[in-house]
Amino acid sequence: MAGDDAWPPSNVTKSTLEARVKGGLLRPLTDEGLPEWIAPLVSDREPNPPPGYVVCFLSFLDRGFGTSASRLIRVILHYYGVELHNLNPNSVMQAAVFATVCEGFLGVPPHWNLLLHLFKADMSARYEGGEKIPLRVGGCTLQLR
Amino acid sequence: MPTSNWGWQSGWFYLQNDSGLLLGYTGKKVTECPSKWA
Numbered sequence: 001m002a003g004d005d006a007w008p009p010s011n012v013t014k015s016t017l018e019a020r021v022k023g024g025l026l027r028p029l030t031d032e033g034l035p036e037w038i039a040p041l042v043s044d045r046e047p048n049p050p051p052g053y054v055v056c057f058l059s060f061l062d063r064g065f066g067t068s069a070s071r072l073i074r075v076i077l078h079y080y081g082v083e084l085h086n087l088n089p090n091s092v093m094q095a096a097v098f099a100t101v102c103e104g105f106l107g108v109p110p111h112w113n114l115l116l117h118l119f120k121a122d123m124s125a126r127y128e129g130g131e132k133i134p135l136r137v138g139g140c141t142l143q144l145r
Numbered sequence: 146m147p148t149s150n151w152g153w154q155s156g157w158f159y160l161q162n163d164s165g166l167l168l169g170y171t172g173k174k175v176t177e178c179p180s181k182w183a
Binding site: 007008009010011012017034035036037038039040046047049050052053054055056057058059062073074077078079080081082083084085086088089090120121122123124134135136137138139140 | 147150152153154155156157158159160161162165166167168169170171172173174175176177178179181182183
């Protein structure tokens with residue numbers, strides 16, 4: 001990242017997102033007035049989502065973030081008091097793997113108490129001269145205990 | 146699935162927040178690790 005207070009410019013285009021639609025990772029556009037997703041404008045130096053939209057990342061889609069967002073991801077965000085952009089790809093993947101283990105192997109919906117037993121969250125940061133600098137994105141990491 | 150997370154922060158876009166089920170975007174930055182996270 002350019003600095004602790006700067007977002008990197010987005011490299012996402014409409015064609016990038018259409019490729020994710022083709023891959024089944026993103027819903028197709030069905031309503032021009034209320035599109036399911038929007039590629040940032042080149043002039044968007046940092047996210048400025050319209051009302052009713054959040055900031056998501058391509059890597060989240062690649063690592064199991066489903067749209068609509070699963071109940072598990074929503075509960076994780078509410079419990080830890082963070083927004084979607086505060087997670088990082090590894091955290092999204094941990095949640096997706098956990099849901100798969102619960103549903104596919106244990107035969108139960110993702111179990112919240114089991115998640116808390118197995119995982120903890122930590123603050124991700126970068127270090128500069130021994131000082132911990134918070135990250136603008138991806139500041140909350142879900143990891144196995 | 147990609148094998149590297151390198152540069153993932155540049156892959157941002159806007160996603161419709163279905164019925165407001167996700168916390169709305171405020172640009173929040175995580176500056177501390179509350180005790181309940183442990």
